[in-house]
Amino acid sequence: MASQAVAKAVPEGAQVQKWKVFYTIREARDLIGATDRSLAILNALLSFHPEMELSGDGELIVWPSNEQLMARANGMPATTLRRHLAVLVGCGLIIRRDSPNGKRFARKGRGGQVEQAYGFDLSPIVARAEEFEELADAVRAEKNAFRLAKERLTLLRRDVVKLIETGIEENVPGNWGRVQQSYQVIVGRLPRSAPRQLIEDICCDLHGLYTEILEVLESFAKTQNLDANESHSGRHIQNSNPDSIFESEDGSRKKNEAGGSVAETDNVRSLPKRELPLGIVLDACPNMRELAQGGEIRHWRDLLATAELARPMLAISPSAWRDACEVMGEQHAAITIAAIYQRSDQINSAGGYLRSLTEKARDGKFSTWPMIMALLNAGLKAQKTPETSAGPSKEPDDDRPGLQVSDSLLKSLQKPRR
Known part of the structure; x- marks a missing residue:
């Protein structure tokens, strides 16, 4: 009918x-x-x-x-x-x-x-001639979309495999075994004949893996360039960029203090203006030594490479890490990652915490000094507790010398916080 x-x-x-x-x-x-x-x-x-x-x-x-x-x-x-x-x-x-x-x-x-x-x-x-024509157009569009999805899947698979091979061949720091396993898990979901929607979903997952690997390789290449510049000029890596974001924030902070904006500068007015020594950072964050390849961190570039390893372990997204580097500078972003890694058992969401600190740094209300000093103070208290209970004759478990700080710094750490 x-x-x-x-x-x-x-x-x-x-x-x-x-x-x-x-x-x-x-x-x-x-x-x-x-x-x-x-x-x-x-x-x-x-x-x-x-x-x-x-x-x-x-x-x-x-x-x-x-x-x-x-x-x-x-x-x-x-x-x-x-x-x-x-x-x-x-x-x-x-x-x-x-x-x-x-x-x-x-x-x-x-x-x-x-x-x-x-x-x-x-x-x-x-x-129904017009209806048939519309249905045929829909079928042709679906076939074209399916063809494009298959082409994209092929290209992504090829690119991801090449990037993984490059990372392994160039000795880029990273858990490449885990990356290869993640790739195999994603590709393993692909049946012999898959619908377009499943192919597009797999393409999205592969693109996320591709982006993560590419960011690691680009960061490694950038670090290598900074190392080359450092060896060529004989200057410290932090001084290779005199117009860094962190220094510009420091300048704007001084300008606000001169203008008398007490609300914005109350938290940072008494912070030290000099850079943190690498030794103090490592004393405050000893867990980074265990994570570093070879167990040694001798230069800032080593700390940056170790922070790249700690980031995925803390479930920090590449975008959050990239924002922190842009706002704080790579060195201070690495120091922040080291502090978060040291306190990882006390932080529920490391990614959200890093984004919060990044926003504070953007407003000139965050510095790595108080964070590192607090970790140093906690380390001194932890050292005093076992010495008091077990006696002074107890030897440390390893041959590494204990935490050494100056008397003036020890006095400043023992002052009550305002």
Whole structure:
């Protein structure tokens, strides 16, 4: 009944090329619900229409017998023919116009014109021609999107493998075994024949892994360049960039103090203006030595490389680390990571904590000095506690000398905090 209602709605004067619309139907057959066998029968039915065009004003009923249809359908069995004729009717591509006795025939007038025909009505093809074209466009767009997704997947797989090989060959600090395992887990979700949505999801995961590896390699290359500049000029790595963000923040901080803005400078007015020595940072954050490759951190670049190792262990995203480097400078961002790693058992969300400190540093309200001094003070208290309980004769577990600080620094640490 729905197909008949559509057929009655054929606009007057509508015309379509029967083979052109047939190719459109064949392209969109999955969305229409047709099968290959049913389309073979539709092709045979269209061949019984004498004109090349199907017109809404003309007679669109064909009345071939089953024997004629089976012959033009390459000898299809009668039972298969009847089953797929029902499929064409169910898809709304044809309409049955049955005679009283169920046979297909046509009555002609004296002039040879068809007055009454019983068979299969092809008018739904004319009425739904635009719909079929839209469905075919959707199928073509889906095929194109699927092709692009497969191409992107191939490129990402190739690029990730090349980046991992580069990191291993260049001895870039990092847990490359874990990276390879992550890659295998992502690719292992890909079946032999995957839908487009699954391919796109895997592409998103691979792109995230690709971005993370690329950032590690770029950071390593940048560190190598800084090392080359340091060895060439004989200057400290921190002084290789005189216009760093941290120094500009220090200058703006002094300007605010001169302007008398007490609310913004109350937390940083009494902070030291000199740089933190690497030795003090390592005494305050001894866990970084255990994480460092070779167990030694001799230069700031070694601390930066170790911070790159600690970042994924703390579940800090690459974007949070990048923002911290841009705002604080790479050296102070590495010091902040070292302090967070030292207190990792006391921090629920290291990534959120780093972003909070980055925002404070952006406003000139954060310095690494108080953080390192607090860790030093905690280390001194931890050293005094076992000495008091076990006696002065207890030897340390390792051969590394104990924490050594000057008397003036010890006095400043023991002062009550305001």
